[in-house]
Amino acid sequence: xxxxxxxxxxxxxxxxxxxxxxxxxxxxxxxxxxxxxxxxxxxxxxxxxxxxxxxxxxxxxxxxxxxxxxxxxxxxxxxxxxxxxxxxxxxxxxxxxxxxxxxxxxxxxxxxxxxxxxxxxxxxxxxxxxxxxxxxxxxxxxxxxxxxxxxxxxxxxxxxxxxxxxxxxxxxxxxxxxxxxxxxxxxxxxxxxxxxxxxxxxxxxxxxxxxxxxxxxxxxxxxxxxxxxxxxxxxxxxxxxxxxxxxxxxxxxxxxxxxxxxxxxxxxxxxxxxxxxxxxxxxxxxxxxxxxxxxxxxxxxxxxxxxxxxxxxxxxxxxxxxxxxxxxxxxxxxxxxxxxxxxxxxxxxxxxxxxxxxxxxxxxxxxxxxxxxxxxxxxx
Numbered sequence: 001x002x003x004x005x006x007x008x009x010x011x012x013x014x015x016x017x018x019x020x021x022x023x024x025x026x027x028x029x030x031x032x033x034x035x036x037x038x039x040x041x042x043x044x045x046x047x048x049x050x051x052x053x054x055x056x057x058x059x060x061x062x063x064x065x066x067x068x069x070x071x072x073x074x075x076x077x078x079x080x081x082x083x084x085x086x087x088x089x090x091x092x093x094x095x096x097x098x099x100x101x102x103x104x105x106x107x108x109x110x111x112x113x114x115x116x117x118x119x120x121x122x123x124x125x126x127x128x129x130x131x132x133x134x135x136x137x138x139x140x141x142x143x144x145x146x147x148x149x150x151x152x153x154x155x156x157x158x159x160x161x162x163x164x165x166x167x168x169x170x171x172x173x174x175x176x177x178x179x180x181x182x183x184x185x186x187x188x189x190x191x192x193x194x195x196x197x198x199x200x201x202x203x204x205x206x207x208x209x210x211x212x213x214x215x216x217x218x219x220x221x222x223x224x225x226x227x228x229x230x231x232x233x234x235x236x237x238x239x240x241x242x243x244x245x246x247x248x249x250x251x252x253x254x255x256x257x258x259x260x261x262x263x264x265x266x267x268x269x270x271x272x273x274x275x276x277x278x279x280x281x282x283x284x285x286x287x288x289x290x291x292x293x294x295x296x297x298x299x300x301x302x303x304x305x306x307x308x309x310x311x312x313x314x315x316x317x318x319x320x321x322x323x324x325x326x327x328x329x330x331x332x333x334x335x336x337x338x339x340x341x342x343x344x345x346x347x348x349x350x351x352x353x354x355x356x357x358x359x360x361x362x363x364x365x366x367x368x369x370x371x372x373x374x375x376x377x378x379x380x
Contacts, residue, residue, distance in 0.1 A: 006362055015196065015357075020053065020345050021188045028271050032188055033057070041275055046158050046183040046338070047071065053188055053345040054126050067127075072154040074131040075161065081105050081136065086143050094140055094333045095220040099213050101136040102129070106209035116205045117351045125208050126344030133340050134158055137333040138165035159183060162337060166326070174286065175324050178279045179334070182320070185272040185313055186335050188342030194218040194225065198343045199350040200357045211347045216336055222259070225332040225339075231260035232318035232328050235295055244298040252306060260315030261303050272313035280320035292319040 007013050022031045030037040033052055040049050044058075051059045051067050059067060084104040085097050106112060109128060114121035139149045142165075150165040159180035163171035171179075189195070198215040202208065219225035238247045251258060277296075284293040296311075296319055303309045321331050 004360060004362055015191055016199070016350070018191070018346070018349060019056075020342070020349060021190050023190055030189065030271055037185060038271060038275065041181045041184040041272075044184065046180050046187070049184045049187050050130055050158075050341040053341045054123055054130075054348075068157075070127060071131040071158065072152075074128050075135055075152040075154070077101075077105070077132050077135045077139065078108055080108075082139060082143060082149055085136075085140050088144075090144055092144070093220065094137060094144070094329050095216060095225075095336070097140040097144065098133070098137055098333055098336060099216050101140060102133070102209060102213050102216070105132065105136070106207070109209070112207075116202065116207050117354070119348055119352060122208050122344070122348045122351065126341070126348070129209070129212060129340055129344065130158075134162040134337045135165055137330065137337055138162055140333075141166060141327065141330060158337075162334070166330075174282070178283055178320060178324060181279060182276060182317055182334065183338040185276060186317075186338035188339070188345065191346075192224065193221070194339065195343055195346050198347050202347045202350055203354055203357045205351075205354070205356075208344060208347050212340060212343050215339070215343045219336055219339065220332060225335040227259050227312075228314040228318045228321070228331040228335065229328050231315050232322050232331065234259055235292055235299075235319060235322075238295050238299070241291060241294045241298060244295045245302060248299055248302050249306075258299075258303060258309075260318065261307075261309040261311055270310060270312040273311045273316055276313050276320060277311070277316040280316040280323065283320045283323035287323040287325075289323070292322060 020033060023029075024031065032040060032049065033056060035052065035058070040052075047068055048058060048064060051057075051064065081101050081104050085101050088097055088100055109125055111118075111121045111125060114125075116122075135152055142149060150168050152161045153164055153170070156164055156170070157176065157180065160171055160176040163175055163179060191199075194215040197218040198211040201214040202211040222230050238244050248258065280296070281290075281293045284290045296315065300311050300315070303311070318331060321334065322328070326334070
């Protein structure tokens with residue numbers, strides 16, 4: 001009889017020590033290196049958050065200016081990366097295009113051959129990935145739809161550049177701020193599935209690019225980053241505010257999962273959802289179609305009344321992005337544009353005090369059996 005303790009999904013299992021982020025379950029508070037994500041989202045910007053995660057402190061004005069210049073100078077993507085992405089079948093999900101893009105990009109990094117445990121080289125690689133990933137996502141979408149690549153504008157922020165390269169025109173201030181805020185909120189979240197995947201990959205002393213590509217594969221799943229896409233698809237199936245209650249009640253009766261609700265790491269609420277909800281409602285108002293926000297309000301109330309489940313950040317992000325005119329298949333890649341900073345911070349931390357991941361499993365297979373030569377095995 002096995003005596004090893006088993007926790008499905010590793011729930012409650014401590015897999016490491018980190019200084020990067022913390023989730024205060026009792027207060028439903030998310031903290032990045034000691035700072036409340038509310039303050040970072042409302043008072044700062046994504047570039048400040050990226051700097052904080054990668055360099056372990058908030059930047060001074062000169063440091064942020066220098067960081068922005070570094071990001072701008074590195075944002076252009078080599079043509080051979082786009083060429084490789086153009087060869088991918090047209091039915092590929094943008095997350096798969098992103099994996100291809102980063103994998104092809106890796107050997108062109110000027111420090112490609114640096115030791116995987118070189119912290120400063122990994123920081124520089126992380127900055128280069130942070131600078132380029134939005135371009136890979138936006139232009140990957142354009143390439144897959146037969147449109148020309150748009151080169152980044154060095155005068156624009158990470159959020160504004162993403163929208164500019166995606167749409168071919170500079171965004172309005174509200175749209176830029178909306179995307180910027182979502183990037184701050186999505187940047188880091190402890191040992192989630194994709195982050196743990198990244199740490200597992202580099203624990204073998206693989207490189208930082210391999211860790212990020214592994215993480216992208218994990219993020220793609222509907223139970224992780226893909227939840228925001230599924231949440232919007234559900235809202236579209238509901239269609240009208242009048243249909244929201246019967247739709248949800250039927251789904252609950254059929255024991256179907258309602259995407260975008262609940263979170264293993266929170267008891268009372270996901271604090272990020274409140275911030276993103278305000279943006280979603282304003283985006284819906286500005287778009288002239290507020291029905292998605294109206295449907296969302298009904299669904300949120302019903303889920304709380306019936307299941308005591310609160311929306312997580314993916315739910316309001318879904319209709320916020322939709323109201324901004326962003327195609328649904330890009331919702332999870334936007335998550336990756338942000339989370340690359342958290343992944344890289346975790347990869348660097350893992351490699352600074354590394355031990356290869358090698359958990360145990362409980363064997364429940366057949367007992368030891370004798371080998372039977374093939375000609376003596378009975379035929380069913």
